[in-house]
Amino acid sequence: MSTGKLTIDLNAIAANWQALSKIAQVETGAVVKADAYGLGVAQVARHLATAGARQFFVAVAEEGVALRRALGSGPVISVFSGHMHGDADLIAGANLVPLINSVDQMLHHVEALPAHPFGIQLDTGMNRLGMEPSEWSALREIALAQNPTLLMSHLACADEVDHPMNEQQRALFDDMTQGLDVPRSLSATGGTLLGEDFHYDMVRPGVGLYGGLPFAAAQPVVTLDLPVVQIRDVAEGETVGYANAWTAVRPSKIATVSGGYADGLIRAMGAKARMHSDGIAVSVVGRVSMDLITLDVTDLPTPPKSLQLIGAHQSVDAVADAAGTIGYEILTSLGARYARNWRE
Amino acid sequence: MSTGKLTIDLNAIAANWQALSKIAQVETGAVVKADAYGLGVAQVARHLATAGARQFFVAVAEEGVALRRALGSGPVISVFSGHMHGDADLIAGANLVPLINSVDQMLHHVEALPAHPFGIQLDTGMNRLGMEPSEWSALREIALAQNPTLLMSHLACADEVDHPMNEQQRALFDDMTQGLDVPRSLSATGGTLLGEDFHYDMVRPGVGLYGGLPFAAAQPVVTLDLPVVQIRDVAEGETVGYANAWTAVRPSKIATVSGGYADGLIRAMGAKARMHSDGIAVSVVGRVSMDLITLDVTDLPTPPKSLQLIGAHQSVDAVADAAGTIGYEILTSLGARYARNWRE
Numbered sequence: 001m002s003t004g005k006l007t008i009d010l011n012a013i014a015a016n017w018q019a020l021s022k023i024a025q026v027e028t029g030a031v032v033k034a035d036a037y038g039l040g041v042a043q044v045a046r047h048l049a050t051a052g053a054r055q056f057f058v059a060v061a062e063e064g065v066a067l068r069r070a071l072g073s074g075p076v077i078s079v080f081s082g083h084m085h086g087d088a089d090l091i092a093g094a095n096l097v098p099l100i101n102s103v104d105q106m107l108h109h110v111e112a113l114p115a116h117p118f119g120i121q122l123d124t125g126m127n128r129l130g131m132e133p134s135e136w137s138a139l140r141e142i143a144l145a146q147n148p149t150l151l152m153s154h155l156a157c158a159d160e161v162d163h164p165m166n167e168q169q170r171a172l173f174d175d176m177t178q179g180l181d182v183p184r185s186l187s188a189t190g191g192t193l194l195g196e197d198f199h200y201d202m203v204r205p206g207v208g209l210y211g212g213l214p215f216a217a218a219q220p221v222v223t224l225d226l227p228v229v230q231i232r233d234v235a236e237g238e239t240v241g242y243a244n245a246w247t248a249v250r251p252s253k254i255a256t257v258s259g260g261y262a263d264g265l266i267r268a269m270g271a272k273a274r275m276h277s278d279g280i281a282v283s284v285v286g287r288v289s290m291d292l293i294t295l296d297v298t299d300l301p302t303p304p305k306s307l308q309l310i311g312a313h314q315s316v317d318a319v320a321d322a323a324g325t326i327g328y329e330i331l332t333s334l335g336a337r338y339a340r341n342w343r344e
Numbered sequence: 345m346s347t348g349k350l351t352i353d354l355n356a357i358a359a360n361w362q363a364l365s366k367i368a369q370v371e372t373g374a375v376v377k378a379d380a381y382g383l384g385v386a387q388v389a390r391h392l393a394t395a396g397a398r399q400f401f402v403a404v405a406e407e408g409v410a411l412r413r414a415l416g417s418g419p420v421i422s423v424f425s426g427h428m429h430g431d432a433d434l435i436a437g438a439n440l441v442p443l444i445n446s447v448d449q450m451l452h453h454v455e456a457l458p459a460h461p462f463g464i465q466l467d468t469g470m471n472r473l474g475m476e477p478s479e480w481s482a483l484r485e486i487a488l489a490q491n492p493t494l495l496m497s498h499l500a501c502a503d504e505v506d507h508p509m510n511e512q513q514r515a516l517f518d519d520m521t522q523g524l525d526v527p528r529s530l531s532a533t534g535g536t537l538l539g540e541d542f543h544y545d546m547v548r549p550g551v552g553l554y555g556g557l558p559f560a561a562a563q564p565v566v567t568l569d570l571p572v573v574q575i576r577d578v579a580e581g582e583t584v585g586y587a588n589a590w591t592a593v594r595p596s597k598i599a600t601v602s603g604g605y606a607d608g609l610i611r612a613m614g615a616k617a618r619m620h621s622d623g624i625a626v627s628v629v630g631r632v633s634m635d636l637i638t639l640d641v642t643d644l645p646t647p648p649k650s651l652q653l654i655g656a657h658q659s660v661d662a663v664a665d666a667a668g669t670i671g672y673e674i675l676t677s678l679g680a681r682y683a684r685n686w687r688e
Contacts, residue, residue, distance in 0.1 A: 002403075002404040002405050002406065002423075002425045002428035002430075003404050003406055033606070035680065037606075038606075059606075059635035059636075060346040060347050060635070060681065061346050062347055079346075080635070081346045081573050081602055081635075081636075082573070082574075084571065084602075086346075087346055101573060101574050102574040102576075104574070105574070125582075126584070127576060127582060127583065127585070127598055128584065128633070128636055129600060129636065132576055156585065156586055156588055157586070157588060160587070165588060227428065229426070229473065230426075230445050230446040230448070230449070232446075232471060232476055233476075234471050238469075238471060239469070239471065239500070240471040240472065241470065241471070242470075242500055243500065243501055243504070244501060244509060256472050256473060258428075261672075261673045262377070262378035262403075262676035262677075264677075267669050267673045268669065286472075289472070290377070290378055290672060290676060291378065291403035291404070291424070292425075292472055294471070294472055324612065325611050325612065328605075328634060329605045329611045329634075332606035333605070333608075333677070336680070337403075
């Protein structure tokens with residue numbers, strides 16, 4: 001075994017879903033786009049379906065097809081990018097619900113798949129996906145006559161509890177959807193934690209299911225252990241890695257682990273990152289290379305067989321801090337070479 | 345089609361291999377680790393084998409097994425991480441050549457797979473993989489008696505032509521291997537370009553095959569086009585994306601494309617990145633999100649159906665500059681959701 005070992009705790013994912021569902025007290029969907037944030041959409045979605053989830057969300061139709069194969073018929077699978085040209089066969093074949101983003105998509109959908117269910121995505125200020133208020137005003141009677149299954153929008157600043165944008169988007173969403181007798185959804189993980197006003201008829205947590213911020217109470221889900229290829233002694237003054245990026249200031253023991261930026265261990269984390277051996281932290285030295293990372297293990301009592309990047313001693317978000325990014329990117333970057341082990 | 349379209353020019357890869365082979369004038373291997381730098385190991389390696397490559401290199405035994413399946417018997421497949429515990433069945437079953445990195449690996453290899461071919465990786469100063477000079481002195485007679493197929497090392501600073509480390513590593517490699525009558529290899533792409541003294545019996549280009557620096561004369565290999573999901577008007581003063589990261593300073597048209605950091609479009613590139621529509625550059629605005637990127641397309645003469653991130657108008661290395669990283673990481677991060685099209 002010369003690859004890293006990625007362990008995914010499916011029961012923790014289900015527990016996080018249940019905890020968010022308890023907070024929301026409304027129907028609780030599950031966002032499983034990007035291969036369930038890098039953790040395996042088939043395993044994750046099946047486990048969540050067993051736990052009671054009935055509404056799943058993906059980014060693109062191709063993901064919906066794979067998810068339908070994993071889940072079978074029954075659960076609702078909605079697609080955030082809506083109905084793109086060329087997707088009619090995928091949408092019909094896998095019985096997906098496109099979340100229509102524009103007048104263009106609406107016209108295309110009704111023409112390509114008349115009577116096929118759809119939802120509507122509204123823009124309330126993020127200016128990324130969804131119909132603008134003016135577009136919605138013009139189209140709304142026609143759209144409602146086709147019985148959309150959901151009216152939804154997405155918050156731009158939900159991770160910042162006190163950001164005025166949250167209330168501004170909520171108020172606009174209210175304006176655009178009040179009294180229409182169609183189920184409504186505004187919030188992902190962040191919005192779910194903003195309180196009852198943000199819950200409407202359904203919440204759609206993503207990152208919180210996978211143990212990431214802003215759901216600080218989440219159970220951790222991921223463990224990542226990287227096997228040590230070899231350990232060497234380097235003398236004071238010797239350099240390690242590409243561009244001689246690190247110089248030993250004392251006689252040191254350097255461990256090389258299997259795992260690098262090709263495995264999603266973002267190169268920018270460089271020497272700011274740490275790993276653990278039985279709870280003792282060791283520092284990355286030199287540059288993260290494509291398949292390998294070097295660490296200073298001089299102070300460990302015994303030579304380690306593997307080092308842990310993510311787990312009990314270091315969260316996904318702590319790794320993200322070292323890399324100057326957010327936990328979401330650490331998760332979705334987790335590479336294809338790891339041996340994945342789903343624990344239930 | 346709601347995913348990005350990644351086009352890989354296999355003939356360009358073969359042409360780059362031939363160009364490097366012509367420079368080296370010695371046996372020219374091909375490094376195809378990390379799924380051939382994200383471009384598809386089966387397609388790339390088969391094409392290179394047809395072009396004449398007979399020596400392939402991967403990072404870990406698991407990759408070697410997949411590569412053997414793609415290539416069939418015949419080509420030599422060497423494994424940089426050597427012989428790790430638990431890998432004997434993979435190494436024997438797929439007839440891989442482990443590049444032994446330490447006395448530990450040597451003992452383990454001879455015990456687990458006596459008479460199975462192996463090479464030796466020597467450390468000449470990078471302090472990442474391979475036997476130290478002192479280790480090699482102690483082991484060398486025993487190792488040579490087992491007929492290793494290759495003696496190799498790896499340069500730490502080959503991308504900087506004038507770095508004194510290059511000559512220092514070359515001299516040490518000479519010292520450690522002279523007169524031993526075993527084929528020798530020191531250089532990947534960078535070293536191949538440093539001149540004849542660095543070529544020995546075999547060069548092992550990686551990134552240069554895939555169109556990346558430091559092989560400035562490489563033919564470009566990758567084209568990446570992202571479909572536009574929708575285009576909206578935003579008024580002066582409106583914000584776009586997570587955390588309201590961008591504010592319009594004029595009435596603007598904002599295009600949302602399908603593709604984000606879950607597709608390897610590194611979040612750090614943020615608003616420094618550009619894409620192209622028929623050769624006209626447009627700027628990313630706001631944050632790169634998981635599945636989507638927003639761009640200011642106000643100045644385009646016609647609304648684009650897709651935007652190009654990598655291609656004739658912007659190289660892999662130019663994208664890397666925007667993300668504060670190197671072309672290698674852009675390539676190996678290319679995500680699983682793209683529709684891949686191998687052109688030959």
